[in-house]
Amino acid sequence: MTGAPVGAPAGALHGVGVGRGAAVGPVALVRAAPAVDPGAPLLVDGVEAAPARVRETVERAFDEVAAGLREQAAAATGTVRDVLAATAQMADDTALRGQVLTRIDSGEPPVAAVDGVVETFAGMFEQAGGYLAERVTDLRSVRDRVVARTLRLPEPGVPYLERPSVVVARDLAPADTAALDLTKVVAIVTELGGPTGHTAIIAGQLGLPCVVRVTGATGLEDGTVVAVDAAAGTVLPDPGEDVRAALERRRATEAMLADDTAPGATADGRAVGLLANIGTAADAERLVASAEGVGLFRTEVLFLDRATAPSVEEQAETYAAVLRAADGRKVVVRTLDAGADKPLAFATLPDEENPALGVRGYRLVRAHPELLDTQLAALGRARAATGASPWVMAPMVATPDEARDFATRARAAGVDTVGVMVEVPAAALRAADVLAEVDFVSLGTNDLAQYAMATDRLRGELADLLDMWQPAVLDLVAATARAGRATRKPVGVCGESAGDPLMALVLVGLGVTSLSMAPGALPAVRYALRRHTLLTCEEVADAALAARTAPEARAAALALVDPEVRTTLAL
Template sequence: MRLQGVGVGRGIAHGPIVRMPDPIPEPGTGHRAADADTEFDRAMDALKGVAADLSERAERAGGEAKGVLDAQSMMAQDPALLDDVRSRISTGRTAERAVFEAFHGFQQMLISMGGYMAERAADLGDVSQRTIAQLNGVPAPGVPEVNHPFVLVAHDLAPADTAALDITKVLGLVTIGGGPTSHTAILARSKAIVAVVGVADAGALVDGTQVLVDASDGSVILDPTADDVAAAEQRLAASRVEAPIGPGKLADGTDIPLLANIGRPSDIADALLRGAEGVGLFRTEFMFLGTETAPTVAEQQEQYRTVFAAFGGKKVTVRTLDAGSDKPLAFLSTGHEENPALGLRGIRATRAHEEILRDQLTAIAAAAAETDADVQVMAPMVADAAETEYFVTLARSLGIPVAGVMAEVPSCALVAGQVLGIADFVSIGTNDLTQYTLAADRLLGSVAAYQDPWHPAVLRLVKLLGDAGIQSGRPVGVCGEAAADPMLAVVLVGLGATSLSMAPSALADVRTELRQHTLEHARALAVRALDAASAAEARAVVRD
């Protein structure tokens, strides 16, 4: 029997299934014996303990996982949630019930908003479960302690669970929910764990069943034969003859620079070790999240200098603050929005608070002047030529000569010629571009098949941007998760991408795959993908 989902990476895994245990039951509604102050102190102690545990996990995990776990830790201390817990305790609720109801209420609000905000609902649920477990004095929910290697099956994994996976025991990961750009998929890729997500029928799998997980085609085969396993291992071995670390190139010598996505200075070492030719996406939110006031110019300058100095002589592309939606900031209040993912986020939010954007650009310019890195900036969520003109003009006036934009909103691709008549470059954020093009929530397993950058509708938008780049003579890069898919990376090059930026763990596979194709062949594959009727068909015709 064969189940289908969306693969993360191209590896394979085979072994017995171990299922994630059921969540902690919903606490009862009975009234408590202790007074309100005592009960609230219990809740506060538990929440502080969970926050501290998540912070410790973040430090151990590092990389992209650190940012996700740090955000979860802050959720456990969110003032609005604490006030809600206190209010519910004052009406007679136990600490356990008050925590459950407060977090559940916020979860439902986020789910109703859709998009990135809905994705945060799962993180809130995990914090709630951990807090209730601490209050009850029982182990927090998580990956089972098993003494043998196994394939983990779960509805979805909380960031804390994914970050803490023991890769010496967890052979592979199968989730019922999620999509290729969900947190589970992103963290699995960063840890090089074989994963297939969005497998709707995986709920029927039982412990001990032998499975073959093949990320290259997103399949999960139950009770595989020895021939099934041998064939998969042979395919994997053939694809794993890695090219030596060096510049990204096609078989005909065409240069395709391979860059790293980084989220903080601690990511630098891994990117350099794996041969990143520079930074295609430097996310700067780590300095802004969890603070009551924006960092000063001097504070930002110090952090930027560290990254720029490490990549001396290489290109470093800094994304200005991408605030709003799933990254609300106390000092950048946009007021209540029914759907923040379609609201005042990215360049819209910082344009409304221009002093924050000016300070950031000033700090970047000053740090760049202190190093020999080739620093350039780009704004997130740019929709059209008018926003491009605003950002590019402002960046240049503050001493940054090279300024571009991120193409994440479909309208940016539709007016690509106008945008590239102003911007020095465009970088395509395929995660958001896919979500907005196909109206498919990144978290929701039922629409995971839509949340796939292989979809011809997304590829057509990429082609519009690539064509505009060729006509204008300006570079068009890709910095979304799509660039980390080796075969899709070749298609993106065929559509006009001139550079690819990805999680450092994906660099070797993409570098190797590019060396097997000429530019002419990449363009031919792109034509086949564009003519497909679905993401699955596009992936299949290119692979075949």
Template sequence: MGEQLRGIGASGGSVTGPAYRLADPPRLPPPGPVTDAAAERARVADAVAAVRADIESRAVRAGDPTTAEILRVQAALVADRTLLDEIAVAIGEGHQAPHAISAVLASHRSALIDAGGLLAARAADLDDVRDRLIAHCLGVPMPTLPQPGHPFVLVAVDVSPADAALLDPTRVLAVVTSAGSFVSHTAILARARGLPTVVACGGAVLEVADGTTVTVDGTTGRVTVGEAAAEPPSAVPPVVAAKGAPGCDPGRTRDGQPIALLANIGSADELTGVAAEGVGLFRTEMLFQHHTVAPSPEEQIAAYSAVFREMSGRPVIVRTFDAGSDKPLPFLRDNQEPNPALGIRGLRVARRRSDILSTQLAAIAVAARESEAKVSVMAPMVTTVAEAASFAALCRDAGLATVGAMVEVPAAAVRAAELLQVVDFLSVGTNDLSQYAFAADRRSGELADLLDPWQPALLSLVALCAAAGAAVGRPVGVCGEAAADPAFAVVLAGLGVTSLSMAPRAIADIRAALAERSMDECRRAAQAALAAGDPAAARAAVG
């Protein structure tokens, strides 16, 4: 086995291919005296106009609204008046244009890092703005994506939104970065394209020579470095089947036990060509994330309707907006919490802004009434039975009959039976459930071993939920990215999970893995994993 590198799994799936590194941006030249301040300010103005136009043009060409919105926000940042005024002041103090840009953006970058959470993740966007402005001032091009002439694994310090928008799944097999986080724009855009992605992988990954074979596991966060590729792949294997193709067969074990295979999405654009039985997790916060004010009811209805039309006749589980902690919303900056992950996030936001939740539920209900999709709604970060009951009442008052709760907190898992007395289904979010069960920040690469989904303690919590569902005949699904691991999916089926929801590109592999095992074999695999002493032993026991 080759060298093992570890980071944070940011987009599920596993792939092997030759690695090629994105070149570093241009370096600043040594500083020199300012002989004409007006000319230096003109250099900045020209750079701002050119960079903004380039990013806006990429937004227009973007294939999905999430990418387009991220790029529009970045384009606006390029021309931010506060930044431009501060750069002009720096020029007046004797800094040439490139150095003024670098100094001012470094100050703002530090402020974002100090703020933590999602704002810290946006520091990389500021770095890209800096690099593009400096490159234009120097009259040199920004590095472009590698062009080896065959599909490859992209390795970089980070990937800017402008470059991530150009990632072509027919050429890029996977993405590995030494920086970034689960909520960085690299991760968001890679997930939207179904690319296995590992972020925060550390500096060692940047030492991998071009052409070296690597295996990227975007579920576990592992990168295995092997020998140089003897013969590069000529094409990327197909990852999803078109609607109506044979690959659309329902998920089931070899002996016919159904296990619904559903898709995790953030918008209707991610459903193109997807062979899923439905949507198990519609992340509606993607609609909210880049707004400075809450999206209007009309805007929400349009977004929900687009998904429901694509899934006509099939189930769609809509998660109400999951805000807070590492996913703050710009229009909810009304407090500074000492520990956001344990604070006002998910369903708890409604304690302060119940209007946002009630507006969202009303919009979902309108869109559902106008479609043929089988729409359900679930809340994130449910902790108590009282919270679940209150949410269920709000949904049913809005006209939404089928209501569920996400299990992301150990308290919810151990009270799963009681939760199922007030809601119709449960959906286990393995990413957050791991984070809270092991007291390990999911953004920390150093703690990735604790967040391994094969941890037997995590499996025990999933088993509690599945057993509670079986006792009353109600479904319990798993919508964490761990469901995209074929061997792990077999274990989940054996624990009694009734549906698996994952990145669309993983569905075909999971369907094949389940079809190879009988239900009794799945149960034996689950018991072996539960009895193991650690994740490695659990994997080995399943084989």
């Protein structure tokens, strides 16, 4: 079982890979937004339309765009459905529409009115950062569609695909991604976006190789054959037969690895739980056989883009559906992780100067305790209805007192197994005290790195500071794992680092007991663990911890990995 590493061939464009997939195919460039003069009037039969006619036309365009997005959402499933529904809500947003129509009523040309209001909202989203910043692409997609319909121009988006192709765009909105004919899409490449954006999330759900933040991608000519390697984060134009053959061998190898659904363990039998991250009940219903359960159920999907919080009955129904779909397998539920990059209309506090350090995650209990109490009550009902006991954890816990308060609330609601997320350096440094209050912890390495390195994890130009191999971040993981061993309590990882086969060896060597990741990453991680003993994993971890920089840490770990594993997984 072999497959040669592809590496980064000369002439390749570089970006951030999402997952480990690879594909070869011709480029299909996504249609850009129509180039129109913002000051141009709306013409009807060659005559400038009256203000009332302009208002009616723009309002109808918004209605048609929203209806089209809702129709696409109804035909989609899982995360795709959710993000399409959220984008439809943007087209329906009364504040957005109202400001556009006010400008039109004052005599502003329709394109200028739509563009001006959208850019105002986009600036607000970008300033807020995080989840809202990721939605700027969706907002501008709504603008482009509304403008096209207003002026009776072809809507921008993905062209009709006559053959299996690599879709290349400056960025893709969920509506564009959902409109793809999956029988004719082999990969997605974008110049913008990030690994936590909608395009990346949907590509992961659909199992498509994806590389984002690829400078120069839209400069590729339509029809140019490219090799897309998400594991290496590269896009290579006109690949030779050697590259094609290497990618094909790797695809065949990873397909073979996926046939192994045995429980995760090291070569000498140390059990390591291999779990999947999900966001919806539909995701749980598609849970692959290779997952031993759910290591992270992101419940905030239930709350986002709503004017009011979901009822206890609605939540209980969703949680029960997830527990039934898991069919006896472990399910770890994260309570509402809102605020900062995931604001809620009914909970986010106004005028927070630095939302990432403000009232977010578990801290919402200070301002809105009813949100947590209702969610815990719903989880208690789901447990009673199904007979299955979820593990429940709170995000953004910083102190042992917060851990104790959460545990008290959760147990009073009927939750048997209570834990917290370790995302704040303070919680990692005092992990033994935190674990004295709860049954388990799970490391959110994305946020842990963000706070340890004082770096916004959505700023692509600072990606090197957020490298999962940063020794300072590994030190915090090691401190948490040591506390887990000392207290004999489970320590999991549910951040992106869990899905990297090489990092998985380090995490297990540090003492992590379970790893939760995107389902597609499970086969490679399972294979890497099975080819190394616990002692070797500990040696790999020690080598990474002793390094001075992130690149040195990764190189030191890689040097100790079984050569066949390096070759098979193209590490």
